[in-house]
Amino acid sequence: MKTLLRVILALVVIGLIALVAFIYVPVQTTQPTTQLAADHKPAAGAGEYMMRASDCMACHTSEGGEPFAGGRAIESPMGTIWATNITPDKEDGIGNYTLDDFRAALYDGIRKDGAHLYPAMPYENYRKLNEEDVVALYDYFMNEVKPVSNKVEETKLSFPFNLRFGLRAWNWVALGDAGFKPVEGEDEQFNRGAYLVEGAAHCAACHSPRNLIMAQDGTDQTSEAFLSGGEIDGYTAPDLRGPRSAPQQWTVEQTAAYLATGRNAHSTATGEMMLVVRDSLQYLTDEDNMAIAAYVKKIGNGGQDQAAAEPAANQTAPAADQKAEVTETEKMLTDASPDMPLGPRLYLDNCGGCHFVNGKGAPEIFPELDNNSLVTASSSKGLLSVILHGAELPSTRNRPMKVRMQAYADRLNDEEVAALATFLRSAWHNNAPAVSAADVEAVRGNAH
Amino acid sequence: MARTEKKKDVVIVGLGWTGSILGMELAQEGLEIVALERGHDQNTVPEFQYPNMIDELKYGVRLGLMQKPRNSTVTIRRSLDEAALPYRSLGSFLPGNGVGGAGTHWNGLNWRPMLSEYRLRSYVEERWGAGIIPEDMQIQDYPVTYDELEPFFDRFEHVAGISGTAGNIKGQIMEGGNPFESPRARAYPMPAMPTTYDGAKFGEVTKAMGYHPFPRPGGIASQAYVNEYGMQMGPCNHCGFCERYGCYNYSKSSPQTAILDALKRKPNFEYRTKSEVLRIEMAPDGKTATGVTYFDENTEEEVFQPADLVILAAYQLHNVHLMLLSGIGQPYDPVTGEGVTGRNYAYQMNGGYTMFFKDEVFNPFVGTGANGMSIDDFGIDNIDFGQEGFIGGSYISSGQSNGQPIRNMPLPSGTPAWGADWKKAVGDWYGHVMSIGSHGSHMSYRTNYLDLDPTYKDRHGRPLMRMTFNWKDNDIRMTQFMKSKIEPIAKALNPTVMQAGFKQAGAMYDVRPYQTTHNVGGSVMGADPKTSAVNRYLQAWDKHNIFVMGAGAFPQNTQYNPTGMVGGLAYWAAHAIRTDYLRNPRPLV
Structure with missing residues (x-):
């Protein structure tokens, strides 16, 4: 009996020591995946390019705030995560980070003070960056970004997620090897x-x-x-x-x-x-x-369907479109019988002018609704959000026009939007479940 | 003066078609540019969005997109001995307001003038002698040839996104197009729009009569389109809400669909709305402008905007008004014939037949502003002026643009305007009507001109501009000739009832009914500084850092809708500024 107690006690002590170690012994951070020459300098613009590719600015800049000064709220099921200040400000930002500190944040999700970052910071992915790009990013943030003094609210998730050290175990399971290994045999x-x-x-x-x-x-x-x-x-x-x-x-x-x-x-x-x-x-x-x-x-996993899918990609040519099969939906919308159900009627009154009776829209400006992943998504939130709140394309170098779809929240009530969305999700070749007025109501007050 | 803004390289007055074009072209030179727009900002969404925009009462009748006469208008008289009165209620012509200007509320019709129109005086003198030109007619040549302008027409058509069927590509006549058009380097950027039943009927009957029908070219997208700036249009759904409306469907060519979002990306370009330019300021020696003074409606104060280059890109009437107010060019005097600014104001001479068919249905709610078929067999190149006794020509078309019930309910003449008989007539005839219209040239005359009004002032205390204008016999003979040519076409269609609407001898200008917003001249371009306000590059003769865009440059009006020429000239002038003027600012001629 005594022996058993001793063993249990020993196990408890070991467990406690392990727990204390788990919490307090600093994590070994990942070393560079390659050793760069001592005089290595990133090419001009390389760091900014990687920042764009990594989309750092989107999360680390608040609405209308200074670039990278943090403060954007990122909602998670565990609570609000506040994006940090990653400008080179020495007080509030990452001005005191060494290259190794910076790499640890990207690779291991570890802050300079040793605390774990929540994986809203996608270090699961960033740990694939090669050393050249890590250095380029570091160089960019240290030398090209303007330091901004902006203290960001500390993220406080609910128990047990507020215990950041728990992520140490998560990282053991979630993280693969650092660095990127090209697939042999691929170009x-x-x-x-x-x-x-x-x-x-x-x-x-x-x-x-x-x-x-x-x-x-x-x-x-x-x-x-x-x-x-x-x-x-x-x-x-x-x-x-x-x-x-x-x-x-x-x-x-x-x-x-x-x-x-x-x-x-x-x-x-x-x-x-x-x-x-x-x-x-x-x-x-x-x-x-x-x-x-x-x-x-x-890396599509369509197997044999892959070949069958090929011709579909060419159906954008107008000539091919005209020869395309006429679906039942298209027939119904073309006949426009007064006893049509509410959904298709609303489509003709509000949507058909751009997206047309065949649901094909027009290249680059009016998206196809037939076989559109947003329309048929398992969550109808995206579709409902576009109908209610509209959508706007970003101005880009090659296509500067901010093409906007207008919002219909003022024009259609919840039942109407539900009928319209339900119609869209089953029109042409689409086959997705119906939408309820309650679904619409949930999205109505929540412009995305 | 309350405020002076930071100096810019270029100030652009007005952000419609020409302001947007010049903004885009000069921004590519890296110049710091500000455009000043007196009206509000407007975009497809939300300002033009469905269904708010397709409100006939608000925009078609109450003219929601047009300038308000209380803010800006002209005075009008018909002869030198009348007292001009303010144009208090918009009727005859409808200048637009806001970003995009008339380019947002036009019908989209896009043409290049016929070959004779670029050198009209020389053409007439060579063929028939100067003797056939009436004594008070002041027609003159453009100081630029069609061949010089062709690449710039082409450029504008491809930026604006024009649908049409080419009739003459590099001298080769193309089946289905207009065989009389000036030769173009390549086809239109988009195929022609399909035509409605009325246009098809007109096409059939005119073809059978030996004429050459073709689809009307216009800035209405027949398919998805991307232009050189990456700007986009979507295919039109033929809703018929073009003229007087902004297009909710990204289908009508406008600064919004063709240029503005691309221009707004330029870090060296900015624009300010609610900023009405009051005058152009001059250097002490009077040889150059130093900038403009504008009224900032947001802060309710006058602002001086210094700039090295001033581009007048407002509507024709406003450009000429600003020139008169600022001393650009000597004001024209109809008595002595001296002076250039305000000279050769001209308009458009249109007419038409309306035909009612008991048994035909036209579905009038389908249409576009540029819909229909046309013939150019009676275009200005194809008429023997000596024999017919007038100088001019018209294109003739049929194609419904809309069936909006308040304004577009033609009924046989004699129908009561209200009551049971009116209702019965509407029931009988709505949707059973087609029309054939002629769209004709208008010459310039000694006594049709623009100057400052001696009596009336605007809200800023500036004299209003005065328009002195009346119809002249030459153009009335022209339109009567068109009547004689259209009548047999109308008869061949065998309508139940038909009625004509053409100006007759002695017709006086009436500002009340809408006619056309094709006001031209007043800042005419020419080779001779005695008879023109700007040179061949639209540069003011007497102040080399001022360029004046728009239809004010037309020495007389062509037989076509002016936008194609306005756009072509804007690119032509922009090219001269970019390749020559900027290197060495000076009078280019």
Whole structure:
């Protein structure tokens, strides 16, 4: 009995020591993945370019605030996370960070004081950055960004998420190796695309589902779930790999155009993706957007459907459109019988002028609603938000026009929007569940 | 003076078509530019959005997008011995207001003048002798040739996004287009819009009569379009709300769809709305401008905006008014014939037949501002002036633009204007009507001109501009000739009832009914500083850092809607400024 007690006591003591160690022993931060020459200097503009590719500004700048001075609220299921000040201000920002400190934040999610960052900071992805880009980013933030004195509110999540040290265990499970390893046998474009998608652009942060511990379910293409669709703030981030997904239906050029301008022959970017185009992707070179598009296309998991999907991508040519099959929906809208249900009637009165009876819209300006991932998303929030609050394309270098879809919140009540959205989700080739007036009401007061 | 703004390289007065074009072109030179717009800012969404914009009462009748006479108007008289009175209620012409200007509320019709129109006086003198030119007619040549302008027409058409069928590409006549058009370097950027039933009927009957029908070219998108600035249009849905409205569908060519968002990205460009320019300020020696003074409605004070280059890009009437107020060019005197500013104001001579068909249905709610088929067989190049006894020509068209019920309910003459019989007539005839219209040239005359009014002042205390204008026999003979040519076409269509509307001998100018917002001249371009206010690059003869855009440059009006020429001239002038003037600012001629 005594022996047993002793063993238990010993275990408790070891456990306590382990717990104290877990909480207080500093985490070993990841070392550089390659040793750069002592006199290595990043090329002019390289740091700013990586900042754009990594979309740092979007989260670390508050509405109308100084760039990178933090203070933006990022809502999470655990509570509000306040983006930090990453200007080189020595008091409030990262002015005292060494390169190693900076790398630790990107790779390991560790602050200079040793505290863990919440993974709203996508270090799961940033840890794929190579050392050249880490140095370029560091150089940019230290030398090109204006220091701003701006004390940001401390993030205070609810128990137990307020215990940041818990993330140490999370990191053991969630984080893979640092650095990016090119896939052998794939060409340079594929690997450039993979590097950007998996790393800086952190596409998986939204487009991959989360696993049981809320980590990204796969951070590269070897995982089936990688980029198979996720959720952000209640909105669906669509699947990018399945045979019906947009990048698999579109040509590589069309996907690249969408990334660079927020619009292409089929669709336009809305919601979070519009912000990604506005703040990040439009600044990438055409080659990089092509690489991203080519990589995503290549990792499609459509199997044999892949070949079948090819011709669909060419259906943007007007001639092909005219020959396309006439759907039942198109027939109904063309006949415009007075006893049509409310949904299609509202479509004719409000939507058909731009999106047309065939739901095909017009290239680069009026998105297709037939087989549109926003329309058929498992969460109807995105569709309802666009109908109620409208949408605006960002002004980009190649397509400067802020094409706006107007808001219909003033014109349609909840029942009408529900009828319209339900119609859209089942019109043409779409096949998604109905929407209720309660769903609409939830989005109405919440302009996104 | 309450405020002086930081000096700019360029100040642009007015942010419509020409202000946007000059802004974009000069911004590409890296110049610091400010555009001053007297009206409000406006965008497709929210200002033009559906269904608010398609409100016929608010915009079609109460003219929501137009200037308010209480803020800005002219006085009008018909002869030198009448006392001019203020144009207190908009009727005959409708100057726009706000960003985009008339470019937001036009119909979209886009043409290039016919070959003879660039050198009209020489053409007439060579063919028939100066003797056929009436004594008081002051027609003159453009100081620039069609060949010189062609690349700039082309540029404008591709920026604006024009749908049409080319009729003459580099001298080769193209099937289905206008065989009489001036040769173009390439096709229109978009194929022609489909035409409505009335246009199709007109096309069939005129073809059978040996004429050459073609779809009317216009800035209405027949498909999705992207221009050289990356700006975009979406295909039109034929709702018919073009003229007097902003397009809610991104389908009508306008500064908003063609230029402005691209221009607003330029860090060296800014624009200020509610900023009405009052006058252009001059250097002590009077040889150059130093900037402009404007009234800032936001702070209710006068502001001086210094600049090295002044671009007048307001509506024709306002450009001429500013020139008269600021001493740019000697004011024209109709008695002595001396002076240039205000000289050769001209208008447009239009007419038409309306045909009622008991058994035909035209679906009038389908249409666009540029819809329809036209013939140019009676265009100015195709008429023997010596034989017919007038100088001029018209294009003739049919194509409904809308079926808006308040303004577009033509009924047979003699129908009561209210009551049971009116209701019955509406029931009988709405949707059973088509029309054929002629759109004709208008010459310039000694006594049709613009100057400052001796009596009336505007809200800023400036004299109003006075328009002295009346119809003249030459143009009435022209329109009567068109009547004689349209009548057989109308008859061939075999309507139940038909009625004519053409000006007749002795017609006096009536400012009440809408006619056209094609006011031209007054800041005429020419080769001779004695008869023109600006040179061939639209540069003021007497103040080299002032350039004057717009239809004021037309020495007389062409037979076409002016926008194509206005856009072409703007690109032509911008090119001269960019490639020559900026390097060495001086009189270019």
